[in-house]
Amino acid sequence: MKEVFLPGNLEELWRALEREPAPRPYCGGTDLLVHLRSGKTDPDALVCLERIPELSGVREEEGGLWIGAATTHARLLDDPLVRARLPLLARALSTLGSPPVRNMGTIGGNICTASPAGDTLPPLYALDGEVELRSRDSSRRMPLRRFITGPGETALRPDEILAGVRVTPDGTYNVHHFEKIGIRRAMACSIASLAALLRVSSSGEIEAARLAWGSVGPTVVVSGEAEQALLGKRLTRDVLEDAAERARKAVSPIDDVRASAAYRREVSGNLLLRLMEHRPL
Amino acid sequence: MKPSVPEIGRSLRRADGPSKVTGREKYAADHYGEGLLWAGVRRAGVPHGRILSVDTAEAAALPGVVAVLTGGDVPGTNRQGIVHKDQPVLCREKVRHFGDAVALVIAGDRETLAKAISLVRVRMEPLPGVFGVDDALAPGAPLVHEEWSGGNVLLRATIRNGEAEKALEACPVIVEETFEVPPQAHAFLETENGVAWQEEDGTVVLVVSTQAPFRDKWEVSHALGLPWDGIRVVGPVLGGGFGGKDGATVQCLLALAALHAGGRRVKMWWDREENFLAGYxxxxxxxxxxxxxxxxxxxxxxxxxxxxxxxxxxxxxxxxxxxxxxxxxxxxxxxxxxxxxxxxxxxxxxxxxxxxxxxxxxxxxxxxxxxxxxxxxxxxxxxxxxxxxxxxxxxxxxxxxxxxxxxxxxxxxxxxxxxxxxxxxxxxxxxxxxxxxxxxxxxxxxxxxxxRGLPDSALAKIELTPEGRLRLYSGVSDMGQGNATAFVQIAGHILSQEDETIELIQPDTARTLPSGSSAAGRTTYTYGNALIPACEELRRRIVGRAALMLLVDTLDDLELLPGRVRHPASGREVPLSVLAATMTEHERICISQFLMPVVRExxxxxxxxxxxxxxxxxxxxxxxxxxxxxxxxxxxxxxxxxxxxxxxxxxxxxxxxxxxxxxxxxxxxxxxxxxxxxxxxxxxxxxxxxxxxxxxxxxxxxxxxxxxxxxxxxxxxxxxxxxxxxxxxxxxxxxxxxxxxxxxxxxxxxxxxxxxxxxxxxxxxxxxxxx
Missing domain, CATH: 3.30.365.10 (Aldehyde oxidase/xanthine dehydrogenase, molybdopterin binding domain)
Structure with a gap:
């Protein structure tokens, strides 16, 4: 039996976190419970962040959106603000797990698990998401790209929790593209994924590009080289092939039971070719 | 679909539908009992190795542990297998795959069981492994079964008709290719499980998720040296099988555990990981x-x-x-x-x-x-x-x-x-x-x-209960494929009774009759063929008894209807409940056997x-x-x-x-x-x-x-x-x-x-x- 704390507000949370040894925070538990069962992780006690109202919900703030860490994927998918302003994230969320997993799992959990296969991460990287970290005495912000330091590793301090993520969408992007390759068509862990934001002018010129790949490196992979290769060009096969070749150089995938590194490298580039479908008519 | 007298060739509501969707149907996994014990297996954890020692002392000393058994504790041949008896219940000398069973632990609860399993100390000398067809057939390959005369070849066989090699040379068009297919898992929902106990008279009873309850009796009897008639196997409906529960899974292990449980019920239920590791x-x-x-x-x-x-x-x-x-x-x-x-x-x-x-x-x-x-x-x-x-x-x-x-x-x-x-x-x-x-x-x-070579037989049994309802004794498991529904359909059709009124008894070696395994696409064919004459005989007996009761001297003048027999000419009827009460058990039960035809030439x-x-x-x-x-x-x-x-x-x-x-x-x-x-x-x-x-x-x-x-x-x-x-x-x-x-x-x-x-x-x- 394990002790599980269920704080109903931040004060109760801070008190729980001050215990020795500190209980391990979790939110959703769709990853943690699997590891508890297998014995891969075995903390003495847990503290659940799901019942703290301050950590949930979506609101407009500073021209962007603030998303509480404890907000479930299902709730985000239903949220009109997310659907209207963050279609890239919404698309990724719709491929995440299954309805039961989306009902339990949270965006904060997905971020703190820091798996390269986390489905919300490539869109949040492409959108330049910023995390908000809080402890009893402090509050700080940090770009998501800096927060995640390695597979399963973050810059979270022991006394801190992830309170939320802030995204300021640039409304001028007019292509929002997300694709995930899994072994089956739903309820599948990502083999490779691509999140892409493009601003394509009415004449077909790419004016801005943000690209992020999941599952093809220790953390989400971004490639300024591949982005650069698109700027000022059109969404033609040759242009995308060129960017694809750069992407294949930028990624550093591994072999695992789902796919080989070679396959992941190949499709990391191939996925860019799908952007041809977004050419202005 | 409303209750009706089933017709052949028309869809019938599944006999197990209502009980399954309402959760009333009891699978083997739903069986527990007072003072339940849990049994589990210490698995090899290496693909091939010689067992140097199995130290059970620490595990046995853990509070809550009832027994820790090893290969030496298995009475009988310690060998299982449907055709070749080459699989130990608990390995004694060596292990041959990762999931081989090395020790059996019985404990009062699942946590203690898991702990005790981890405390069984196995010392193993690793042996070089055989990891595929090429390894197995390589000259000088390590032997998986040293005692087997065929080396690593279990069976080498040839089918030859005409002169293929010569005929191929004469073919104007030839295609050639080599294909590979991997192992596939059955992935049934209900993983391997059962409950067993020993009754006061020594009988070992198993309630187990199995496709072959009657064969299980032979397996347990042979492997553990128990008298064949001292074993009873009850086989409820299965949460899937697809072949993976045709053969011993938990049976011999559970029966062995029951022998050491002092009459208490022992449950073994493999989790999904164990299903992958040790299942077929x-x-x-x-x-x-x-x-x-x-x-x-x-x-x-x-x-x-x-x-x-x-x-x-x-x-x-x-x-x-x-x-x-x-x-x-x-x-x-x-x-x-x-x-x-x-x-x-x-x-x-x-x-x-x-x-x-x-x-x-x-x-x-x-x-x-x-x-x-x-x-x-x-x-x-x-x-x-x-x-x-x-x-x-x-x-x-x-x-x-x-x-x-x-x-x-x-x-x-x-x-x-x-x-x-x-x-x-x-x-x-x-x-x-x-x-x-x-x-x-x-x-x-x-x-x-x-x-050919293995008689494909079933014995069907149908009863008119003393209350005048039909009770059908199925001797062959229904793992979800719907054979039990087909049996109800056949019985209801021949005996003109509504499907819902027919009671279905699932396989139980003490109540139903040997009817082979639920396998080989033979279930409804063989059992159905046995059931038809049994039902026809019962129909003749019911109508014959009604003739006596209604003083009608030709059977053709009587109509068998749901719950009653009617004499249309006079409008007189006799309810089956009344009729059945006048019959002895011998009259109310009909049994028939069918043996599948085989190739003659x-x-x-x-x-x-x-x-x-x-x-x-x-x-x-x-x-x-x-x-x-x-x-x-x-x-x-x-x-x-x-x-x-x-x-x-x-x-x-x-x-x-x-x-x-x-x-x-x-x-x-x-x-x-x-x-x-x-x-x-x-x-x-x-x-x-x-x-x-x-x-x-x-x-x-x-x-x-x-x-x-x-x-x-x-x-x-x-x-x-x-x-x-x-x-x-x-x-x-x-x-x-x-x-x-x-x-x-x-x-x-x-x-x-x-x-x-x-x-x-x-x-x-x-x-x-x-x-």
């Missing part, structure tokens, strides 16, 4: 084919060399391979065949029975060969199949003259006339950017019954098969797959499915369709996703996060066409339909890939990665349009 699998295989034809497409000669990896123990390995060999040529006339088989021991998980028993493997090869041949001849693949399709009276690839119903040609014709086939070129032309569409066929068959080949060869009856099917391939990722999307199936006449259209649908879904998994991956004997796909089954989005709408060809020996003309559909998807999808993308895949499953690699090698330009 479909055989992985390598299949080498050479097929020759005349210029007009007439098949002339076939030479195959088939290698089946049976893993650490025989289970039904030899019989699985035998059935594969019997079907190796597909449902076609081939005058000259040489089919060679090697079934080998390795240090892999134990392979055994699974839906499509050896045939799913060869169907991939045989049907790819047909398309390769069609390509070489420039012939339409459907025409090539129709030209060579077996008809009644033909000799099949095993040299058996087909005397029973044979409907493969009719199935192919149904496919050929369907818009999904005739409209295929238009459909293929409508693929979007980066997509390629292909359409593939497969013609498949699957034998029914045990085959056994071909003079395949002499190495002791049992299970050849077969008299076959179900047939033609499948059509329409797929779309993504050229950027290699992903296959199965868009449409058409299955035309011939399995005699249909008793229950809904049940028939469910079997087709389930088999196609499982076959799509086998074709595109499922693979038990192994590295040096260790399973790399140990759970459902890594072993990927198809979901609802991976299975398209399946159109099932029924081609009824009466089988005169079948109950109401039927044959078993459960297995044949599983053989079609892999080859149909592979053929669709070849059609759409021009790639010839030889390794299953057809994963996106393998497809993309094949596309890359072929140098496909990629995009479906220009930039």
């Amino acid at each position: 699998k479909r055989h992985g295989a390598r299949l080498h084919y050479r097929l020759g034809a005349r210029e007009d497409g007439t098949l002339h000669a076939l030479h195959c060399r088939l290698f089946y990896d049976t893993g650490a123990y025989a289970h039904l390995g030899g019989e699985v391979m035998a059935l594969g060999m019997e079907h190796a040529g597909g449902p076609y006339r081939i005058p000259h065949t040489l089919i060679e088989g090697w079934c080998v021991y390795t240090n892999h998980p134990v392979a055994g029975a699974m839906r499509g028993f050896g045939v799913a493997q060869v169907s991939f090869a045989a049907e790819r060969m047909m398309d390769l041949l069609a390509g070489k001849l420039g012939m339409d693949p459907l025409e090539l199949r129709k030209r060579n399709a077996l008809r009644q009276g033909d000799r099949n690839c095993a040299g058996v003259t087909l005397t029973a119903s044979t409907g493969i040609l009719e199935c192919l014709e149904r496919i050929g006339g369907h818009p999904l086939w005739t409209g295929r070129e238009t459909w293929k032309g409508q693929a979007g950017p980066f997509k390629k569409r292909g359409v593939g066929l497969a013609a498949v068959w699957n034998a029914m019954g045990y085959g 056994v071909p003079g080949t395949g002499k190495e098969f002791r049992i299970g060869f050849p077969h008299l009856f076959f179900a047939h099917a033609a499948h059509l797959a329409r797929i779309e391939v993504d050229e950027l990722t290699g992903t296959i999307e199965v868009k449409d499915w058409l299955a035309a199936t011939e399995a005699g006449r249909v008793l229950n259209p809904q049940g028939f369709e469910q079997q087709v649908q389930g088999a196609v879904a499982q076959g799509i998994g086998y074709g595109t996703l499922e693979e038990v991956k192994l590295r040096e004997g260790r399973i790399l796909t140990p759970d459902f996060a890594a072993y990927i089954l198809p979901g609802s989005l991976d299975v398209p709408e399946i159109i099932s066409l029924v081609e009824e060809v009466e089988e005169p020996t079948g109950p109401y003309g039927m044959k078993g339909v459960g297995e044949v559909g599983a053989n079609g998807p892999l080859p149909a999808i592979a053929n669709a890939l070849a059609d759409g993308c021009g790639i010839s895949m030889t390794r299953a499953p057809l994963t996106a990665e393998r497809v993309l690699e094949a596309l890359r090698r072929k140098g496909t330009p990629g995009a479906g349009e220009t930039s």
Whole structure:
């Protein structure tokens, strides 16, 4: 039996976190419970962040959106603000797990698990998401790209929790593209994924590009080289092939039971070719 | 559907439907009991090793532990196996696969059990492993079973008809290829489990999730040296089986635990990881084919060399391979065949029975060969199949003259006339950017019954209870396939009683009669054939008794109706409740046996098969797959499915369709996703996060066409339909890939990665349009 704390507000949370040894925070538990069962992780006690109202919900703030860490994927998918302003994230969320997993799992959990296969991460990287970290005495912000330091590793301090993520969408992007390759068509862990934001002018010129790949490196992979290769060009096969070749150089995938590194490298580039479908008519 | 007197040929509500959807139906896993103990197994954890010592002291000393048993504690032969008794209940000298059982622990609760299992200290000297067919057959290979006279070859067999080698030389067109298929997991929902206890008179009772309760008695008796009549096996409905519960799983372990539990109930329930580790699998295989034809497409000669990896123990390995060999040529006339088989021991998980028993493997090869041949001849693949399709009276690839119903040609014709086939070129032309569409066929068959050498028998029992209701004693398990519903349908139909009023007793060796295993597509055929005369006899007795009571002197003047017998001329009736009360037990119970007919003219080949060869009856099917391939990722999307199936006449259209649908879904998994991956004997796909089954989005709408060809020996003309559909998807999808993308895949499953690699090698330009 394990002790599980269920704080109903931040004060109760801070008190729980001050215990020795500190209980391990979790939110959703769709990853943690699997590891508890297998014995891969075995903390003495847990503290659940799901019942703290301050950590949930979506609101407009500073021209962007603030998303509480404890907000479930299902709730985000239903949220009109997310659907209207963050279609890239919404698309990724719709491929995440299954309805039961989306009902339990949270965006904060997905971020703190820091798996390269986390489905919300490539869109949040492409959108330049910023995390908000809080402890009893402090509050700080940090770009998501800096927060995640390695597979399963973050810059979270022991006394801190992830309170939320802030995204300021640039409304001028007019292509929002997300694709995930899994072994089956739903309820599948990502083999490779691509999140892409493009601003394509009415004449077909790419004016801005943000690209992020999941599952093809220790953390989400971004490639300024591949982005650069698109700027000022059109969404033609040759242009995308060129960017694809750069992407294949930028990624550093591994072999695992789902796919080989070679396959992941190949499709990391191939996925860019799908952007041809977004050419202005 | 309302309660009704069942009719043959009309859909009937599943007999187990209401009880299952309301949760009332008790599976083996739902059985607990007062003062329940838990039993669990310490597994080998190495693929091959000599046991130096098993120290149980620490585990036994843990509070709450009742007993810790090792190989030395097993009375009897300590050997299990359906044909070959080569599998220890608990290993004594060595272990032969990762999941081999080394010690059995009994404890008061599951936490203590898990702890105690981890405290069993096993010292093992690792032995070099045998990890596949090549390892097994290499000169000087380590031996999996040192005492076995055949080295690592469990069975080497040959089917020879005519002069294949010479005939191949004379063929103007020859195709040759080697195929590989991986082990597949049954992935039933209800993992292996049971509850056992010893009664005061010494009887050991097992309630277990099993496809063969009567055979289990023999297994337990033999392995543990218990008197055969001192064992009772109760077999409730199963939460899936697919062949994986045909053979000992928990049975002998549980019976052994019961002997050490002082009369308390002991439960063993493998979790999913243990199911993957220790449960049976479909055989992985390598299949080498050479097929020759005349210029007009007439098949002339076939030479195959088939290698089946049976893993650490025989289970039904030899019989699985035998059935594969019997079907190796597909449902076609081939005058000259040489089919060679090697079934080998390795240090892999134990392979055994699974839906499509050896045939799913060869169907991939045989049907790819047909398309390769069609390509070489420039012939339409459907025409090539129709030209060579077996008809009644033909000799099949095993040299058996087909005397029973044979409907493969009719199935192919149904496919050929369907818009999904005739409209295929238009459909293929409508693929979007980066997509390629292909359409593939497969013609498949699957034998029914045990085959020669093992009597395929059932004993049916039907009772009119003293209260005047029907009670049906099924001796053969229902693992979800719906045979129990068919039994209710037959009894209700003959005895004119509403389906809901018929009480169904599931297999119980103390109450029902030996009726064989739930396997081999034989369940409804054999038991149904036994049930019909039993029900007809009971009907005569009921009406005869009514005649006495109503003073009517000809039986023809009486009508048997739900709950009563009526004399229409006078309007007088006698309720069954009144009638039954006047009958003795001997009068109220009818029993009848049926033995499946067998091939009379056994071909003079395949002499190495002791049992299970050849077969008299076959179900047939033609499948059509329409797929779309993504050229950027290699992903296959199965868009449409058409299955035309011939399995005699249909008793229950809904049940028939469910079997087709389930088999196609499982076959799509086998074709595109499922693979038990192994590295040096260790399973790399140990759970459902890594072993990927198809979901609802991976299975398209399946159109099932029924081609009824009466089988005169079948109950109401039927044959078993459960297995044949599983053989079609892999080859149909592979053929669709070849059609759409021009790639010839030889390794299953057809994963996106393998497809993309094949596309890359072929140098496909990629995009479906220009930039």
